[in-house]
Amino acid sequence: MTDNMPQFFQELFHLETSDCLTFLFYFIGAFILVNIASVIGGLATYAERKISADMQLRIGPNRVGPYGLLQFLADGAKMLMKENIMPLMADRFLFNIAPMLCLVGIFATLAVLPISGNLTLAHLDVGVFYVVAISSLVGLGIFLGGYASNSKWSLLGGMRGASQIISYEIPVVISILSIVLLSGGTSFKTIVHHQGGLPHEWFVLHNPFTFIAFIVYFIGSLAEANRAPFDLPEAESELVSGYHTEYTGMKFAFFALAEYVEVFVLCGVGATLFLGGFNVPFGLDTFLSKTPFPLLAEVVQLGAFFTKTFALYYLVIVIRWTLPRLRVDQLMSLCWKYLTPIALFNLIGTAIWMVYFHDQSIVEIIKAAGSHAGGGH
Amino acid sequence: MLVVAIEKERTFEKVAIVSFLTILFILSALLMLVSCLALLLTKNIMHACTFLLAALLGVAGLYLTLHADTLAVTQVLVYVGGVVILMLFAVVLTGGQDQESITKEKFPHLAPLFGSKSTFLKAFLVSMIFFVAAASLLRLGEKEIVHVVAVNYAPTIQSLGQLLMTDYLFAFELVSVLLLGALIGAALIARPMKK
Incomplete structure (x- = not known):
């Protein structure tokens, strides 16, 4: 049984496993994943502009490529050719590493993102924990970027960003914990295998507490990615553009790309934890893996994962263009007075549900009750 | 086999x-x-x-x-x-950072926290002994x-969790009480003063 992407390809092409080759395979796998994630981030900017244009009765980008699809490449080329401006009194060292910290923190999470059964780079046993830990580099990058720019807007934006990310980590982690409790493991593999392909087998519909946990996770992840209605760190109407006010060219592009890829990663983690991950309905993937084309099973699983992730991504974009921005005090009271207590009670509620109903989901209980009422038939 | x-x-x-x-x-x-x-x-x-x-x-x-x-x-x-x-x-x-309070000297003479040549010598000897030991x-x-x-x-997470919940439960609970105390203390300090 193969486990991760390098092993899977080695077995598929009947290659000898040597240390050097394994290293090379991991490198190639990481390279592919990072590039795919970057393209997704680029296309997400296009999607964002198109969807917002739709909602505001505009047309949106439609000049570069078919339907304006290549707009993000044009933007990237423009960013590359821009002059690299740094404020006179800026902290050179921190100013340069801040965008990289953001990007590194996000790309590092891709290593455990379970896009399909065999195409995941690494199945860490502490996968969920790892994502939470390593993505905190983003908050650090935002704060350092804001500080190093030597601009009041940037500093305010950076401090808002860091405090927001630290605060919202707590309800997010606690709602993730209720899922860890249910599946009995912090590995994404365990969590996915505890769910099924059909919606009633997903953790989001397992019991009322996980449903609430999903909503708390979603709100918290919006805040962690600095997305509207929580885009206070870059509030255009107050702070020009927040922590990346002074950044130009590719350094600004790093921040922007990190934000869009982070939304993708958070949506992917949400889809994995609550919406069944790469599980395909009716066991189609296990059927396909026994046919002569085992790659097809991976393709189907990829389809399942990306469908759920992009559906969540669509929701994130729609929310951005629908809701007004919160104030700072509203943001903090939402986190500490509402989401954190709700998440804590959810965790206890999930534990009580597991003890009281012996780990059964609500649909299983109804089924069992129905068959009991029908005399066990 | x-x-x-x-x-x-x-x-x-x-x-x-x-x-x-x-x-x-x-x-x-x-x-x-x-x-x-x-x-x-x-x-x-x-x-x-x-x-x-x-x-x-x-x-x-x-x-x-x-x-x-x-x-x-x-x-x-x-x-x-x-x-x-x-x-x-x-x-x-x-x-x-306060630029003026940063010393320009590489080895200040009597800075209490930084030490002098004799303290460096002692520290070096002690650290050598520790290193050898x-x-x-x-x-x-x-x-x-x-x-x-x-x-x-x-993977260590499973055995760690089991040990924390069985053999080291007392220490675990003690640490959680300590953290709770810190949380309550922080809330107390941050609370607006009563008039």
Whole structure:
């Protein structure tokens, strides 16, 4: 049984496993994943502009490529050719590493993102924990970027960003914990295998507490990615553009790309934890893996994962263009007075549900009750 | 039969992992040492915090080479995600760096915290003695340690959780009470004053 992407390809092409080759395979796998994630981030900017244009009765980008699809490449080329401006009194060292910290923190999470059964780079046993830990580099990058720019807007934006990310980590982690409790493991593999392909087998519909946990996770992840209605760190109407006010060219592009890829990663983690991950309905993937084309099973699983992730991504974009921005005090009271207590009670509620109903989901209980009422038939 | 298979697997794993582990160890150790040196030599406190972050990441890498995956991730979560950001916050909120209070001398004479030549000499002697003692102690248990590392290539989070909930429950609960006390204290301090 193969486990991760390098092993899977080695077995598929009947290659000898040597240390050097394994290293090379991991490198190639990481390279592919990072590039795919970057393209997704680029296309997400296009999607964002198109969807917002739709909602505001505009047309949106439609000049570069078919339907304006290549707009993000044009933007990237423009960013590359821009002059690299740094404020006179800026902290050179921190100013340069801040965008990289953001990007590194996000790309590092891709290593455990379970896009399909065999195409995941690494199945860490502490996968969920790892994502939470390593993505905190983003908050650090935002704060350092804001500080190093030597601009009041940037500093305010950076401090808002860091405090927001630290605060919202707590309800997010606690709602993730209720899922860890249910599946009995912090590995994404365990969590996915505890769910099924059909919606009633997903953790989001397992019991009322996980449903609430999903909503708390979603709100918290919006805040962690600095997305509207929580885009206070870059509030255009107050702070020009927040922590990346002074950044130009590719350094600004790093921040922007990190934000869009982070939304993708958070949506992917949400889809994995609550919406069944790469599980395909009716066991189609296990059927396909026994046919002569085992790659097809991976393709189907990829389809399942990306469908759920992009559906969540669509929701994130729609929310951005629908809701007004919160104030700072509203943001903090939402986190500490509402989401954190709700998440804590959810965790206890999930534990009580597991003890009281012996780990059964609500649909299983109804089924069992129905068959009991029908005399066990 | 089974034992033979397991032995075979182990030796294979050892061969396959050894060079990769060595590379990882060297990289993390270098990261830690270089950033610790930079942390000591820089005069900018924000830069020092950033180098501290790199050093802590290097420590996490060292944990990983010892197969302590949970410990490594916890290290990143607690220090990178929490402590370093809070330190940066504290520095910025208390006025950042004060250029005038930073000494220009490389070895100030009677600075109480920095020390003089004689304290350096004493510290060097004491650290040498400690180093020799630690090295000889480690050499005693060397065989055992290598053995453990080679065998226990297993995820640690499950056994850690079980131990925390059984053998070390008292310590675990004590720590949680301590943290609760810290939380309540913080809330008490942050609370608006009653008139």
